[in-house]
Amino acid sequence: MAGQKNSLFDRLLQQGALRRWSRAARAAAHTDLPELRRQRAQARKLKHHLDTLIHVSDARLALPMIGNQAFPRPHDADWGWRPALWCGPLASPGESSVRSKTMLGREVTLFHDCAHSELTLRQLRNTREADLAAYGLRMDVFRFDGSYLSLAIDLPEEASRDLRRKHLIRLETIVESEKPLEIFARLNIKNGPNTEQIVRELPLHEEDIRVEFDLAYTKLNEKRVERMWLDLIFEGPQMNQVILRDLTFSRRPRAEL
Template sequence: MAGDRLGFIDRIAERAAERRWKRRAAEAETTDLDQLRGRRGAARRLKRHLDDFLHVADNRLALPAIGNTAFPRPHDADWAWRPELWRGPIPEPGIASVQTQSTLGREATLFHDCTTSELTLRQIRNMREADLAPFGLRLDVFRFDGSYLSLAVDLPPDAAFGLKRRHLIRLETIVEMEKPIEIFVRLNVKHGPNVEQIVRELPLHQEEIRVEFDLAYTKLNEKRVEKLWTDIIFEGPQMNQVILRDLTFSRRPRAEL
C-alpha cells in the first residue's frame, strides 16, 4: 500500500513538473532576461539528469538488448568491455563534415588531416539477429585529401588497473565495407611519461576479426600505468563506407611457462 501511495505521489509530481516546463517553454519569448537566465540554468541541469536517465532506460528496454555487455571472451579473462557507442544510444548520434579531434560520445575521437572534410560519422542501430551489440558505428568517406584517418577509443580505468606485462589484450570487431581497405589497430599504454605502442593489422579476410596485443614485448612499467587507448587506422578510405558493427575488448593473463 505504501508503495502504491508513493507511486501515486510521484506521478502527480511528474505531471506538475511537466506542466511547469511546458508553461515556461511557451513563456520563453517574453520572460524577463534575468529570470530566463535562471530558468535556462535549471533546464540544463535537468537535461543532464534526463539524458542520463534516457541512456539507462533505453539500454534496458530496446531490442536487441541495449546495454548488452555479453560477448565471447577468453574463459580466463580478468576484464572485458564494450564501449558506449556500441552499447547504448548517445545524445548526439552523428556528425557531418567531421573536423579533426571531433568526439562522438565520451570515448571516441576522430582524427584526420584533410583540408576539406567530406566525412560523416554516425551511430546506427543494429537490427540483425546475429548482432550482440545493439548499436554500430558508420563512417562515410567521400573525397579524401588527407594522409591519415583514425578513430581513437579511450579504454576505461579498469583496463589499466592491475595491468601487467604478462597480460594479453584482445580486440574483436565486426566490419562491413563497400570496398576492401586495410585497417590497423594501435594499442597505446601510457605509463609515467612514456607510451608503449603495439600495432596490428585487422585480419579482415577471416570470419572472426580479432587481434591480440602481447605486453611481454614492451618496456611497460607496471607500477606507473595510467591509461590505455586504441587508434583504429583506416588506409585509403576515400569513397567508401565502413561500418563497425561491434567492438569489444578483453584482457587475460598469459599462461605461466
C-alpha cells in the first residue's frame, strides 16, 4: 500500500536486485549477445519506470512544503505567522463573480462595493524555487464599478497577546501584477471602544516588499487590546491580475534608546 514503509523482506529484494544489475553492468562488455539482448530489454523497461519516478518526485519535492511556516524574520521577533491561505489547500480553491464579504479560508475576507462583480479569486500552487509559501492567491479584476476593493486578514490571538506600544509589526509580501497599481496596508487594533489604525503604502517598486507599523505613534491602550486585523487596499484595480505569492507577519520590540 502507498505510504507504508518497506518491510525487511522488501528491502532484501531491492538489495538483491541492485546487486544483480550491478553485476550485469560490470560484465556487459563480455556477456553473450543473446543474454545481453535480453538484459537490455529488461533494463529498458526498468528504466522507463525509474525515469517516471524520478520525474514525478523531482517535481513534487521541488514544491514548497504544504503547511510551511518558515520565513525570514527579525532575530528578536517574539511572534511570526503566515496565514493558512498561503500554507495549505482551501476546500474551495476559487470563485468567480465574487461577492463582498466572501471568505477564503478562516482568516481572509474580500470586501468591495461593486454593483456588478467582475472579480475572480483563485488559490494557486507556488512552484518557483524562490517561493517559501506553498500557495498563492490570484485576483483577476475586469470591469470595476466600485469605489473600494480590499482583503481583510484576521490576525490570530497570539499577535495581540501582551501587545505593547513598544512593538513593531512587520508585513512582508511578494506581489505580481499585470499592470502597475497601488496597494495600501492598514493595520487595525481594537482596544476597548477604540480602534487604532496605521496605514502604509506597499513599496511595490522594491525587490523586498516590506512595511513596518510602529505602535509608538498610536494611543493604544495596552490593557484593553482585543484583536488585530490588516486590510490590503487595492487602488485602481480594474483590468488587472494581481498575485500575492506570499504574506507573512512578525512582531518584535523596538530597540531601547
